[in-house]
Amino acid sequence: MEDVGTETSTGLIETQLATPLTRRDFARRAAIAGLAVPTIGGFLAACGGDDEDADDDGGSSGTDAGTDTTAAGGGSEGGTIRVATQKPAGALDPVAMQDLGSYGMLVQSFEFLTTLGDDDIAPGLATEWSPNEDGSVWTFKLRPGVTWQSGGDFTSADVAATMDRLVEAGNSALKGVIETGAVDTTDPLTAVFTLAAPNGNFPYLVSVFNAQAVITKADWTSGTTLDAKPDGTGPWKLESYDPNTGARFVKSDTYDGTPPKLDAVEFQFFTDLGTQVTAVQGGAVDVITQFQVIGGDALFNDPNFNVLGFRAATHRQIWMRVDEGAFADKAVRQAVALAVDRDALVETLFRGQAEVGNDHVIAPIYPYFDSSVPQRTRDVEAAKELLGGETLDVVLHAGDLQEIPQLAELLQVQLKEAGINVEIALESLDTFYGAQWCPAEPAEPPCSGAAEFGIVDYGHRSTPDVYLNAALSTNGIWNSSQYASDDFMAAFTEFQAAIGVDAQKAACTKIQTILNEDVPVCLPYWYNYISGHTKAFTGVRVSALGQVFLDQASAV
Amino acid sequence: MLPYILRRLVLALVTLWLLATIVFLVANVLPNDVGRTILGPFAPQETVDALNAELGTDDPMLAQYGRQMKALVTFDYGDSYQSKRPVWGILSGPLWRSAKLAFYALVMTVPIAVAAGMFAARKRDRLSDRTIVLAGLASSSIPEFVTGSILAVVFGVAFGWFPVLASFPPGTSVVSQLRFLFLPALSMSVVYFGYIARMMRASTIRALEADYTRTAVMKGLSQSQVMRTHVLRNAMGPTISVISVQVGYLFGGIIGVEKVFNYNGLGQTVLIAAKAKDLPLLQASVVIIGIVYMLSTLLADIVIAWLNPRARLELGS
């Protein structure tokens, strides 16, 4: 429950960027905003038609956001932008927050050392950074002249305090990477990180893709919330906050960067995606942080709406327990995978705004994805054969989130043809995470007490490490299928140790093959992150983590 | 009058105590294992036990009941399981917003529905009466969430006359708030209309058939004079009384409407709390609605007494 508990696509956000990658590599999987598409027709033509094209578009789409920004130069001064977002699930505690709604709030006031760039991470509170030879010590030069909204200059002491807090709270991205006291603060404008182990990819771990890594003031304490103590170094200052209705940020007069053109940002909180679309249509809000293709037709068709859509690693896993029950037999798991009609799912649930999955967690957007591993396609006869003519009665557990209920229903129909009778047990997300999926605090990983068969949602990650580590590793904390495979573990270790895309790809080929064979989880599709804003504004940038950047936004 | 109100308040306290007891039974006793309820069937027993210990739900029933009663008396239901904030703090804002919405809906409906009910009674069994009766029946038969969705699409999206979302930004002027709340209030209004108009029609017919109405007609008063001076006052009483009893029921409608219009009232809060199995929040909400119900019935009785001196006499005794 603590990890999740929100109706967002990335209920499980714990970005882990442990793999050394070059900046160029990163850019290809950054999944940064904004393929701007005016109509659904165009959008479908661009993305639905050819995955590779879409991928390329996605890559260049980073510049699309940049184009908006330059265009914003001609935008008018002043005004307020209204943003529809998921209601924050918990308190706005930067250290402990776990959901998109909270992320969206925090990034308005706080900054990261490295932030969202056009095609890579870009300088944030750090103007430049460099590692030592083996990548075990990283030196970040800090931006001078930065002041806190509550007064005082931003210094390396703030960075050090923030990092200590994160380590103490067990931030999973930094866990094992740094220890407390890792930051040397001798020079107020230089933060020197001494890592526990060499890591070539460290700047990503303190970027926007580790949402909890916002830099807070040295005297900040864990548990303090933004609304209790509005502060930050960023462009916006929290003016009012009501956990139920929304929040309002105004231009911060202490911000050292280019002052935002807009006067204020207003967030309205929603519990329901559908009403957000209605809100945009009715002119109640200008930006929608995320919406779905189904139900979003109105926005795709709206000539005054700018759809920001991009490919992401967001996906669903249908887990099957390998240790006991109906799915202990690998043949049954394979039968399920064969009975699933992935194309139909992609078409029905996403109108093509998704890519079919192949039962492993290496997303096609990752550079090391091996497209040569054969794609599994539907074969009901083969599935029946695997089941040996037997029928199977199972209960499918799922949380009520976005398209998951429909996915469950479609699976029910599809599996029935192969002789697998599925009963659906749909629960609210809270119940689901509390009950059917891995309990909050597994006494003994892996994931003691998960249901046999279920659907769980995974949010976007810049690398597949979390998926591989938490969901599939022996004793992984979210290993709901209780998967334990030495072959897989070996391949995973190889992937982590690998330097460079080619080596990583070689490891991924193994991972893809092993998982396809063992099918601890069936992965029906990867789907696109879709966001957007009305054309009354420009310069809006979003990330796949529900973060909206409005410092460069302006009214047209 | 005052002793009557005092006695009613005392009775209300008794009712409140019973209400809290019922809620306690439903939430704590019947499920037998609150921790299991919250964590679900797959959670390991140690986790469940730990949660029960944390929540105090493994204490003897009597101790738990004592805590509940203390919560009722001190108005302190502790912290929400979900957000770890005090329950009353979470509920006060939404309660106020829901009250505003419901009141708006009532103000919007009552005059029209009362007029329609009286008109129908006057035209009893004629086409206009049948039309109103059927419209009332239909309007109170369509759940609020359905009406709300349709209204949102038609007036909010297609015509763009009203905001489709009820959540107005802080600092919105009252007039502007009325615009924001118009569509949700209207969706509730449609259902209220059916209730009130039908009730009003029935009690108007009763009043029209009463001897005093005959006296008035025989005096040579015009029909509208008779309706205004003699029938209205007498017919309002039963209508008010029935509506006040429906408060709890009508609250169910608010939940749906608030969901459709993303209005952060009590309904939304409760719905979220329910899905999160946030028992303290839910229990407190039920008690709040209970208080609202009792206040509204009390208010209704006072209004009725004001309308009808004979009722006043009955109340006095």
Place this chain on the structure above:
Amino acid sequence: MDEELVSTPGSDQVVDLSRSGPVTMQMTVLQQAAVERKQARRERWQLLRRRPGFLIGAGISLFWVVCAVLYDRITPFDPFDDLSTPLARPGGEHWFGTDQIGRDVLSRVMAGSRDVLVIAPISAVISVVTGTLLGLVMGYYRGLVDDVLSRIVEAFLALPVVLVGLLALVTFGSSEPENGFLRWTLKILTLGASEPVVVIVVAVLFTPIVARTVRAAVMAERDLDYVTSARLRGETNLFIMTREILPNIVGPIVVELTVRIGYAIFTVATLSFLGVGVQPPSPDWGLIISDHYSLMNGGIWWPTLFPALAIASLVIAVNLIADSIQAVNDR
């Protein structure tokens, strides 16, 4: 108003015995009496049948009952497995269009009557049975018993149905409770209805409302002289309540039953709209609406509108029947 001015004067129903001449054969006489009684019943039925409201209500209800009984056998498509183009507009093959995963909305709406037509009447019947018992006791004994029970009833009345529905569904879940006694009770009471918790919640919360109605009816009856007469010949209270008074308040109880069914339908639909109660792929009307209402702003109105109309039609139908029965009762 003077008796003779009432639209159906009492004299109209009085069988005029004095004019029928001397009675010779007792058998024929008894038969005649039976015929007369039957006539009275038939007359009531004819009165009912002559009301257009009743006919319309009965017609609509019958349609839904047929749908519920024959279920997927009469639907044009399989309401669960027959997938075609998602969200196809109404027309041609799919009169009511298709839903978001491509099932025929008409078929689902037809099949969707089953849940509601099991849950609503069962919960209404339970509430009427328990409410009647409670109301009898309250109205008959008055005094302390009534005071105490009235307070409890009042407390229940203060409970918002939907909210308690949420609370109960949360605590018990939509699955069967762990508690053995409860599970047993639910099984007995709900006759295998698909959603025992919903049934019980609705039944429990409607009980006090019924009890109030019955109490009022009993209060009116218990002061009548036939009750005094029964006490004078030494009848037990139980006998007086169940054998003397109860038959006389059947009218309002029947009306209450129909009205409660209407409210139960409404409540069940609301609960499933709010996302508690039923499980997919149930074609429950509230669930279909819940799944699709947010699509309306995209112009996809059919998967919301048709189940909504179904709910409305059934509630209206039941209420029309209730109104008609009441009108005939009041004669």
Place this chain on the structure above:
Amino acid sequence: MTDTHSPDEPRRSTVATEVPPALAVEDLEVAYVVRGIPRQVLRGVSFHVAPGEAYGLVGESGCGKSTTAYSALRYLPRNGRITGGRVLVDGSDITSMSDAELREFRASKASMVYQDPGSALNPTIKVGPQVVEAFRILGQSKTEAQTSALHALQRVRIADPARVLGRYPHQLSGGMLQRVVIAMALACNPRLLVLDEPTTGLDATVEAEVLDLVRALRTDTDSAILLIAHNLGVIRSMCDRVGVMYAGTVVEEGDASQIFDRPQHPYTVGLLRALPRRGLRKTERSLATIPGALPQIGADLPGCVFVDRCELATHECRTVPPPVVDLGDGRSSRCHHIDRIPEIREPEAGAVVASEGETVLQIAGVSKTFRQSGHDVPALVGVDLSLADGETLGLVGESGSGKSTLAKAILGIHAPDAGGELTLDQRQLATKISKRSSDDKRAMQIVFQNPDSALNSAWTVRKILRRSVQKLTGLNQQAADDRVAVLADHLRLSPRHLDLKPSQLSGGLKQRVAIARAFAGDPRIVVCDEPTSALDVSVQAAILNLLAELQAEQRTSYVFISHDLGVVRYLADRIAVMYLGRIMEIGATDDVFAGPHHPYTEALLSAVPSVDGEPSTRIRLDGEIPSPANPPSGCVFHPRCPRFIEGTCDREEPPMVEVSLGHVIRCHIPPDELRVLQARTAAAADATEVDAVADSVVSDEPR
């Protein structure tokens, strides 16, 4: 305070042919639409009322009296239609008026006063505005209307009109309310005043006041009065002319005294003979009854409407509608056989013999105190009574005098206060019914006033009777069935009736079933609580005959409660007069009626309007019965007593004085003195005119 009145006076205009009538009803036909079918209720009603004349309509319920009255103001129920004929008020035809004309007509030319004044005024509005409204409608300004309202109340002899105007209706007594209604009705000085059962439901003493008032007001208005009453005494004492209605037709019309003394239609004859008139006792003869029942509304009646119940009926009567036979002097009758009227037989002498038996029931010091919102309300105070085997004890008194409470105390429905003793056949009786043995339960039963509520309408007659038989006698099923058959036969219920439900029976039959039930276990005592007051006279006669016969056969004792002194006098062997929970006078019926009476008895007796047209002594009582919660000091009757002796009556409880054997009066005035006083009053009755009472003003104390 005392004065006399001859009810046949004044008779100003018998037939004023030269003056246009205030009300002319011509061939009026009215139908009610029942289930889509129009059913005729008035079949060509015609009569005229001259200005200043009082015209009475009599007949059993359902004969169309009220429909006629309401038609005269065109105020029919929603399903009523005037299908033929005309109603002319002051020369204008109201059947063809537009809505606006009708309103104007009602505002200025006609008014109506009806039964149950308690509901005739709007309970939510003070009396003042309601009276003022009646004047405002005439175009008066607000202040004018207020002054007029004050005058209007003074005119109906309300002592403190300003205070009454500031009251709500529920704060006033029934008599006071009826005065207010009359005041409103007279606001416009109407050409036509319709009174529909204006005194039904009021106590005899209050009724007398209201009737006096109306009579007095007639002298200063020129209004024509149309009076509807089922009480023939009221009609006789109030009206100049009378129309007798049957099945929607006026069957006989003429001068009031003529009609009552020399009826010329079989129906009128039957109606009058059914009444216990002229001090008739059960020992003299049984009462005449009219067999059968009123035809159903809308029935096809090709011949005489009364044919089915007429002794004289011939074939002609069935097929040919009788002509209106003008008997001269304004009299007419619709009968083919007026010449044969004298043939109609008087009932044979009754076989009922007064009984002198053992004491069955002894009541000693029975009191009953109710707790009402924290106050003690004594409803019975130290009542001592005895009831002999086969005897009828009549209980009389105004409402609130404790009659019913006494009956219920005897039956154990309301257990009396501790200290009182009930003895049945020398055995002490438990005070609570639930504590009594089944024999004791069986020994005492009751017949209620309203047979509709007394019988379980969900049960068949057979079930009702069988249950009582089984429960009271403990017989088995077969034996009980046999006994039910015997019982039914006894009560003249045909076996057919047994399988019907009460709602399918007429009022008279229902009451028979109720009596049968009371007799199911051969009771020693039957309490009859106004058993005939809900019934028409012809049915009442049958029930009274039946009760008398049953008593004679089974030696059952009756406690007979009634407000109708004629009925009590007919049936009761002894009479107890109650006031404020106390017995004021008790004695053999003849003694009580002959006097000397207690002043209260005297007032009760004089309040009854006589059908026989005898001039009667009229004693007025001030106000109404006081609240039992605060009984007056001394003699509880003293505040209303016309013979009140200051210093004695208000200080000391009066003693029980034996006038003659078994005739006891609770009064300070010695019997001899009372006898003299009462004789003097009676003598004065012949001399004094009615209008002397006009000055008397009644206080407005709330009930």
